Amino acid sequence: MNIIKKIFVQSPSGPLDYHRRWPLRAILICILIFMYAPIFTLIAFSFNDSKRNIVWHGFTLKYYEKAFANAELMLAFGNSLAIALFSTLISIVLGSLAAYTLWRFRFPGKAAYEGAMALPIVIPEICMGVAMMAFITRVGWPQNMPWPLNLGAITIAHIAFCFPFAAIVIRARLQSFNRELAESAHDLGASEFQVFRDIILAHMRPGIVAGGLLSFTLSLDDFVITFFTSGPNSVTFPVKIYSMVRFSVTPEVNAASTVLIILTIALTAIALRLQYRSQMTEQVK
Amino acid sequence: MLAQNDPIIRLKGVSKFFGAACAVDNVSLDVMHGEFFALVGPSGCGKTTLLRMLAGFETPDTGNLFIDGRDMTGVGANRRPVNLVFQSYAIFPHMSVAENVGYGLKIAGLARDEIMARTAEVLRLVKLTGQEKKHPGQLSGGQRQRVVLARALVMRPAVLLLDEPLSALDAKLREAMQLELVHLQKTVGITFLIVTHDQSEALSMANRIAVMHEGAVRQVASPGELYEAPNCRFVADFIGKINLFEGVATMHQKDRVRINTALLGEVELTGTAQGAVTLAVRPEKIRISSERQTQLNIIQVRGKITDIAYYGGYSNVFIDIGAVQPLMADITNAGRNDMSTVAAGDSVYCSWRATDTLLLLD
Numbered sequence: 001m002n003i004i005k006k007i008f009v010q011s012p013s014g015p016l017d018y019h020r021r022w023p024l025r026a027i028l029i030c031i032l033i034f035m036y037a038p039i040f041t042l043i044a045f046s047f048n049d050s051k052r053n054i055v056w057h058g059f060t061l062k063y064y065e066k067a068f069a070n071a072e073l074m075l076a077f078g079n080s081l082a083i084a085l086f087s088t089l090i091s092i093v094l095g096s097l098a099a100y101t102l103w104r105f106r107f108p109g110k111a112a113y114e115g116a117m118a119l120p121i122v123i124p125e126i127c128m129g130v131a132m133m134a135f136i137t138r139v140g141w142p143q144n145m146p147w148p149l150n151l152g153a154i155t156i157a158h159i160a161f162c163f164p165f166a167a168i169v170i171r172a173r174l175q176s177f178n179r180e181l182a183e184s185a186h187d188l189g190a191s192e193f194q195v196f197r198d199i200i201l202a203h204m205r206p207g208i209v210a211g212g213l214l215s216f217t218l219s220l221d222d223f224v225i226t227f228f229t230s231g232p233n234s235v236t237f238p239v240k241i242y243s244m245v246r247f248s249v250t251p252e253v254n255a256a257s258t259v260l261i262i263l264t265i266a267l268t269a270i271a272l273r274l275q276y277r278s279q280m281t282e283q284v285k
Numbered sequence: 286m287l288a289q290n291d292p293i294i295r296l297k298g299v300s301k302f303f304g305a306a307c308a309v310d311n312v313s314l315d316v317m318h319g320e321f322f323a324l325v326g327p328s329g330c331g332k333t334t335l336l337r338m339l340a341g342f343e344t345p346d347t348g349n350l351f352i353d354g355r356d357m358t359g360v361g362a363n364r365r366p367v368n369l370v371f372q373s374y375a376i377f378p379h380m381s382v383a384e385n386v387g388y389g390l391k392i393a394g395l396a397r398d399e400i401m402a403r404t405a406e407v408l409r410l411v412k413l414t415g416q417e418k419k420h421p422g423q424l425s426g427g428q429r430q431r432v433v434l435a436r437a438l439v440m441r442p443a444v445l446l447l448d449e450p451l452s453a454l455d456a457k458l459r460e461a462m463q464l465e466l467v468h469l470q471k472t473v474g475i476t477f478l479i480v481t482h483d484q485s486e487a488l489s490m491a492n493r494i495a496v497m498h499e500g501a502v503r504q505v506a507s508p509g510e511l512y513e514a515p516n517c518r519f520v521a522d523f524i525g526k527i528n529l530f531e532g533v534a535t536m537h538q539k540d541r542v543r544i545n546t547a548l549l550g551e552v553e554l555t556g557t558a559q560g561a562v563t564l565a566v567r568p569e570k571i572r573i574s575s576e577r578q579t580q581l582n583i584i585q586v587r588g589k590i591t592d593i594a595y596y597g598g599y600s601n602v603f604i605d606i607g608a609v610q611p612l613m614a615d616i617t618n619a620g621r622n623d624m625s626t627v628a629a630g631d632s633v634y635c636s637w638r639a640t641d642t643l644l645l646l647d
Contacts, residue, residue: 183342184375184433188389188440189363198388202379 039261046254063251064259073256076240082148083236084219087158091215092208094159095166099207100200102167103174118168120161129228132157136229143231150234157229158219165218166211173207174200206275213271217264291354293318293444293476294339299348300500301334308334310500311348316444316478316493321470323487324480326497327523332480335497336446339478340369353443368437369446372453374429376421382408382432383417389440407439410472427458434466438473447479451486463490484524488512496520512567518645521565526601528566528612534558534644542644548608549584556644565643571614571635573602573627578636585636588612590629602627604635 013020019028049060067073102114120128136153144150177200185195223238230239237260244253292315301309309331316322324332337343339350341362350357353366368389377385383404390400408414411431421429430450437445450466451459467490470477481487487494488508495505496519504511504520515521518529532546536559544552544562552564572578578585588606599618603611614635616627627633 178373178375180371180373180375181377183362184369184371185377185388186362187340187342187369188436189392190388191363194392199377202377 042254043258043261046251046258048251048254051250052248063255067252067255067259070252072235073237073240073244073252076235076237077256077260079148079151079234080220080237083151083155083158084216086148086151086155087162087219088212088215090155090159091163091166092170092212094163095170095211095215096204096208098163098167099170099174100196100204102171103177117164120164121168125161125222125224128157128161129225132160132225133228144233150231153231154226154229154234154236157225158222161222161225162215162218165214166208169211169214170204170207173204173210177203209271209274213267216267220260220264291318292316292351293320293353294478295351296335297349297351299335299338299345299350301331301338301343302346307500309338309345312497312500312502313348314495314502314505316476319474319476321467321477321490321492322479323491323494324478324497325482325484325487325494325523328482330497331500332482332497333448336369336448336478336480339365339444340367340446341365366443367446368440368442369448370433370437370450372449374433374453376429376432376436378421380421381417382413382419382421382424385421385432386435386439389436393440403439404435407435410438410469411435426454427462430454430462434469438469438475442475444476444478447477449481450479451481452483459486466490488524496523498523515565515643515645517647518563518565521563521643521645526568526613528568528571528610529645530564530608532562532564534560534562544644548606549586552584552639552642554639554642554644558644558646563645563647565645566637566641568601568613569599569615569617570637570641571612572637573604573614573616573633573635575631575633577634580636582639583636584639584642585634586612587632587634590627590631590633593627593629600627604633606635 018024045056046063047059047061048056049062050057098117102110132153136157141153145152181199181203182195185199186192190198221238222236223242226236227239227242230236235243237256241253241256244250294314294316296312296314299309299312300307312331312335324335326332334343338345339352339357341357341360341364357365377388380388383401386407387400387404390403395403404417405414408417411434413428413431413435416424416428421432424432430453434450447466451462454462463486466477466479479487479490488511491508493505493507494511496503496511498519504516506514506516511520511524515524521527522529530546530548532544532549532552534542534544536557537543537553540555540557542554542556542558544554544558544564546552546564549564554564566584586606588604588611590602591605591611592603594601594603597618599615602614602616604614606612612635
């Protein structure tokens with residue numbers, strides 16, 4: 001009887017259980033609708049059997065076929081994935097090194113270095129874009145190279161604004177590291193490098209995953225900086241969509257965007273799952 | 286191999302400063318082979334700094350320290366024949382119990398079979414057989430404590446250093462672990478050096494204790510000697526409970542000294558002293574009675590019971606004898622109805638043998 005009561009009869013809400021009373025629930029539902037209604041509309045109309053995006057005409061998958069058959073769009077999509085992958089890999093390596101250096105060592109100009117590293121986060125993107133364009137032109141970065149080398153300029157620009165984010169996330173993770181763990185490993189005979197490899201890196205991992213994910217999504221959907229650094233034969237997905245929208249907003253654009261959304265959600269889910277698993281194994285300070 | 290009576294740890298004039306603050310002040314100390322040695326003192330007395338210098342995490346500013354006869358100057362923490370059990374346990378969260386325990390051996394480059402054999406052996410010693418595959422998150426506080434003990438012992442150190450190892454455990458478990466640590470030390474025969482702020486823990490576990498205060502070692506002695514014959518006011522006050530009386534001493538005969546105190550009148554004791562001294566007596570040495578005692582060679586004072594703190598096995602009675610601090614006396618509750626013999630408000634005589642009085646010079 002008691003078990004049945006526990007499952008079916010809710011205990012009275014306590015004085016601070018605001019989330020169990022209707023006003024807060026109503027606000028929560030409104031917020032969720034406000035945030036996700038546009039995205040669901042986009043996804044719904046990607047199945048719309050109409051040239052325009054306004055009235056519902058019936059279900060179809062033909063715009064997905066059309067999007068996947070669009071060679072230019074697919075090339076842009078591939079470019080975006082390649083750029084995101086390379087810039088993420090390099091960003092987490094640079095970010096980890098920067099975060100570890102700032103956490104582990106004391107050196108002259110540390111505060112200045114830390115501030116300078118965070119600059120790409122606060123500088124307006126449009127300025128970064130112009131600066132990157134000016135820089136790439138000034139150094140005369142080769143333009144007509146085979147794939148994927150033609151993406152070099154964009155990748156460099158992406159690394160420049162992605163790695164500070166990765167560094168900040170990893171630095172925050174390191175802040176919670178119990179230094180006695182490192183001392184303990186050192187005490188058991190491990191050298192400085194072995195301590196880093198076996199103990200500190202293991203602690204950094206969730207931060208590296210989170211930082212990498214952040215870099216990947218930032219790179220994947222960046223438009224402004226990419227617009228200034230992309231050439232005629234190095235178009236990315238957001239830039240391509242922009243050029244398509246300039247002619248007309250067809251469900252093809254919706255379909256392509258939906259694919260991108262699903263891809264992002266899947267990646268986030270994987271990363272969250274990895275992080276959850278690593279947290280489960282370390283429920284100890 | 287060193288002889289049994291050679292010191293395994295020798296500190297020679299070791300000092301350590303943090304900025305202008307002196308954490309460890311010219312400490313010289315020997316710890317013998319196979320001892321269970323305790324460093325006690327209030328927080329901030331330098332005991333942990335001393336331990337960290339032995340482990341190799343701090344460098345002494347002056348002096349030398351020797352472990353197993355070797356000067357440790359310039360030897361890194363990873364190359365010293367000592368292992369440290371941390372206060373926070375510092376159990377590796379991403380490794381299983383067996384991986385935690387085998388980590389040091391893996392770093393040392395031992396073969397897999399040998400690592401497994403030695404890990405199994407030491408886990409049996411700390412009663413964790415069958416828990417090899419568990420992760421730290423699945424263990425209780427006591428089990429985590431055993432894992433870090435095993436992780437250090439598996440290295441077969443010359444000295445095992447323990448930094449407040451039991452402070453995170455609850456009272457019952459702590460008492461059980463104290464006894465277990467003593468048994469473990471006897472079994473493995475490794476020298477244990479434990480740092481604790483809990484003087485009762487040190488008394489119950491150690492063979493010898495060094496009491497530290499403001500960076501200096503005040504007394505090194507066996508638990509019994511420390512309790513019954515402290516060499517200064519600080520040690521007497523820090524170890525256990527004690528009643529202190531200020532007085533002025535004058536030599537009476539050879540070996541006999543007369544101390545004039547405000548509360549106890551004139552007291553005559555064996556010893557030598559001149560000038561300001563402190564008399565001290567432990568609460569359990571004091572006898573409470575309603576009539577005046579007539580034996581010779583006792584010290585007696587009259588007062589009124591103000592409070593009784595009941596601890597079950599014994600009660601701590603506070604008696605107002607006209608001083609700022611009430612006199613503390615312990616009564617044993619040997620029978621079930623003993624408590625009814627004293628009550629707050631009673632006028633009583635407190636007496637103790639003159640030979641139970643300590644004469645402290647500073």
